[in-house]
Amino acid sequence: MRERIWKIGERVFNVSRQGLIMGVLNVTPDSFSDGGNFFAREKAIERGLAMAAEGAHIIDVGGESTRPGAEPVAAEEELRRVIPVIEKLRARIDVPISIDTSKSDVARAAIQAGASIVNDITGGRGDEGMLPLVAETNSAFIIMHMQGTPRTMQNQPRYANVVLEIADFFRQQYARAIVYNIDPMAIAFDPGIGFGKTLDHNLELLAHLEQLRVHDRPVVVGVSRKSFLAKLIDSPDVGDRLAPAIALTSLLRARGADVFRVHEVRENVSALRVSEAILRRAG
Numbered sequence: 001m002r003e004r005i006w007k008i009g010e011r012v013f014n015v016s017r018q019g020l021i022m023g024v025l026n027v028t029p030d031s032f033s034d035g036g037n038f039f040a041r042e043k044a045i046e047r048g049l050a051m052a053a054e055g056a057h058i059i060d061v062g063g064e065s066t067r068p069g070a071e072p073v074a075a076e077e078e079l080r081r082v083i084p085v086i087e088k089l090r091a092r093i094d095v096p097i098s099i100d101t102s103k104s105d106v107a108r109a110a111i112q113a114g115a116s117i118v119n120d121i122t123g124g125r126g127d128e129g130m131l132p133l134v135a136e137t138n139s140a141f142i143i144m145h146m147q148g149t150p151r152t153m154q155n156q157p158r159y160a161n162v163v164l165e166i167a168d169f170f171r172q173q174y175a176r177a178i179v180y181n182i183d184p185m186a187i188a189f190d191p192g193i194g195f196g197k198t199l200d201h202n203l204e205l206l207a208h209l210e211q212l213r214v215h216d217r218p219v220v221v222g223v224s225r226k227s228f229l230a231k232l233i234d235s236p237d238v239g240d241r242l243a244p245a246i247a248l249t250s251l252l253r254a255r256g257a258d259v260f261r262v263h264e265v266r267e268n269v270s271a272l273r274v275s276e277a278i279l280r281r282a283g
Contacts, residue, residue: 001099004258006218007185008140009116013057015218015258018276021269022058022261023051024224027081028065028073045088052093055269058117061086061110063099066106066121066195068154068227078106083113090114098142104129111137121146121195123173125138131180140186141174142220147192147196163208166191170214188259189213190220194228202228206248211215222282223248224259226267242267251276 012073013020019196063081065075078081078101086097088115090233099110104127107118116139123143125129134141145166147157159165170189177187191205205212209219215224223229228242242264249260249271262268 002216004218005185006140006188006214006258007183011096012185012210019253019257019260019272020057021055021265021272022060022119022220022259023048023054024222024261024263025051025054025059025061025085027061027063030145030230038220041084044085046087048089049092051265052089052095054266055096056265057167058096058098059089060100060117060119061115062119064101066100068194068237071090071263075103075105078103080110082106084107086110086113086115089193091112096140097197098140101212102126102130104133107190108133117142118138119190120144121192123169125173131177131182134177134186135181136184138183140188141177141182141242142190143170143177144190145169145192145195148199154196157201159201162197162201162204164209166205167212167214170212174214174217183216184215188218190261192220193221193223194226199228199231202226205211206252206255209252213256218258219255219256220259220261221248221252223252224260224262224264234252246271254279 003014005242006013006015025048051059061082063078089097096117097115099107099115099121100119101107102120102122118134118139120130120145121144123145193202213219224245225238229244230236232243233240246267249268253275260268
């Protein structure tokens with residue numbers, strides 16, 4: 001198996017040997033997944049510290065909800081929410097911090113506060129300053145695919161072939177990133193499960209992850225608490241989505257996923273460790 005390396009700041013992670021758990025920290029009042037439980041600054045910091053203690057390899061901090069139908073948040077408000085949290089976490093933990101934003105001004109301030117990864121749901125298309133910023137700061141960069149915007153993305157998403165179209169999008173954005181002198185070893189790709197996709201689209205992407213891999217870059221997946229799980233298990237209760245999400249961490253690791261964006265860190269870290277112990281024996 002060819003080794004897959006992801007460069008995050010001064011660190012180098014061999015994700016072909018060990019997958020990474022990315023803990024989701026929503027500093028928002030209206031997240032679909034936690035209902036604003038960590039909107040208060042001190043609660044957000046406490047949660048970030050807890051996720052690091054539970055084994056998260058990355059903490060992903062976001063100040064703007066991207067749930068279906070979400071309205072945009074002004075950069076000033078987004079900065080007010082996330083920067084103090086990143087500063088406090090950076091002072092107390094050593095794991096990489098990611099900023100979940102599509103705004104280059106927010107990303108710049110977050111990097112100055114201690115973030116080393118930019119996680120952009122627009123894949124670098126939403127703000128013309130994003131790609132130059134990532135190159136300038138030598139940040140790691142997660143290029144995600146989304147059809148439409150959070151406000152419109154679930155309004156009848158359509159693809160001729162969802163796997164081929166998203167793989168083409170990754171190749172195009174990779175080429176753009178290289179033109180801007182972004183380090184290719186710092187790039188990872190996320191197919192954006194639930195971001196402008198139907199249930200069938202989501203399942204097709206998850207079944208063909210390796211076809212989405214571009215230039216041996218890491219593949220990031222985020223399925224935690226998403227509504228397509230509710231459809232599969234026929235339950236509207238968000239709490240019922242934990243078990244299938246953990247199952248997908250194990251399954252998708254075996255099928256090529258490298259980074260797992262999750263809300264429940266401890267359980268997913270355990271699932272990943274057990275899965276990788278078996279996969280190593282399998283060769």
